[in-house]
Amino acid sequence: NIARAIKSLEKAGAAAVHIEDQVQQKRCGHRPNKAIVSQEEMVDRVKAATDARKDDSFVIMARTDALAVEGLDSAIARCVACVEAGADMIFPEAMTDLAMYKQFAEAVGVPVLANITEFGSTPLFTTQELGENGVSLVLYPLSAFRAMSQAALEVYGAIRRDGTQQTVLDKMQTRMQLYDHLGYHEYEKKLDQ
Template identity: 55%
Template sequence: MTQKNSFYDVLHNEHPLQIVGVINALSAKIAEQQGFNALYLSGAGVANVRGLPDLGLTSLDDVLHEVQSITRITNLPLLVDIDTGWDSPLNTERAVKLLCNAGAMAAHIEDQANFKRCGHRDGKKIVKTNTMCARLEAACAGKTNSQFMLMARTDALHYEAEEETIKRVKAYEAAGADALFLEAVTDLAQYKRFKSHISIPLLANITEFGKTQLYTVEQLKQNNVDMVLYPLSAFRAMNQAASRVFQAIRQEGTQQSVISLMQTRDELYDVLNYVQYEEKLNRYLEQEESSDE
């Protein structure tokens, strides 16, 4: 496997680092073509492409399938959502080991109870600090790559006083977290307050239609954010475009009114390096023909 850049490498060159969500290998190639330096695979995305809600219904194998298809096609570092670590410390350790072997360069694990839900939904249940620290220690034990970044995600905001959540994240850092993912922030200055208590990189999740405003990179930079995550932006746009295309074909009997929404054949071929593959295939065929003479 080709050596991939680490999140430490790209953080050195881009700050704050924009991390864009992809749902498969093709969208990873499109993101790379547009100049992004880091990618993300969302647990919600893995579930949604299987027609399931983000309620802990997917397996480690489901996630690994997408990880492997993405890492085979790009050397950009991939951050992977592993939810609560699949129920037990042994599963968590195994998950990180398999992710490292599959070419992922980072993962985040959260402090929700195992019956988890979307981070921007109400009614979340948060585990005790020592339970989350045990998850982190198990995840650390699974690392087979010293450059693999383990991120602790806290969903505790809104469920306890900010001072208590700060104590939590300091304990997470002590337990081995390499970065902090602060979920469902509703106050921009909160990032700066939390960053003042930790020495590890801080990630802001700028997801649409959730509890967090769509802060700009510059706003986040001014509040000491190191990484900015856009987990499902392109996926949502893809779904909306698909819905409009299906609707037009069904109602109008033609796709002519929605052609402008579509990637052209040549644009797709450019992403896939189709011509280069075709030229290679032609050379193989020419060699076969010459050997038969």
């Protein structure tokens, strides 16, 4: 229930939510064979969210996967309808060209988000390129996670292979670097007072 979810999120102190147009059996936005609900149902979802919202600063973002299913014109039309229903921002998923973002931004008149995830459908555009084409927000959902996951594989591979982490120490943050980053010494001084 969208209305209940919005009320719960606001109560918990969340700042925003995005409402999608994929069917319940959701797929990754950068994978094939996605299925979406009708434009009418998507607009109803956004309307339910905006009607349930009590705090005007709580952001309702409409996300569409329609590009891959119905094409650019349909995706833009959906987003225009979502803005008319009260969406504050638009998240067009899996764009393949900068000009697409520009078309969305010009059509919807609200902030547009770009999802810049590695190894997907969207090229790794720069923030400057995106900004010049109407993008207001950029999401990097897995960049750090992918780097950390690869590093973990290397570390545990070395331990398994060599019986020690000695060969990968140069890839690690030192204890002092971590303490400096966290401001640990300032915390420790407070403990000593």
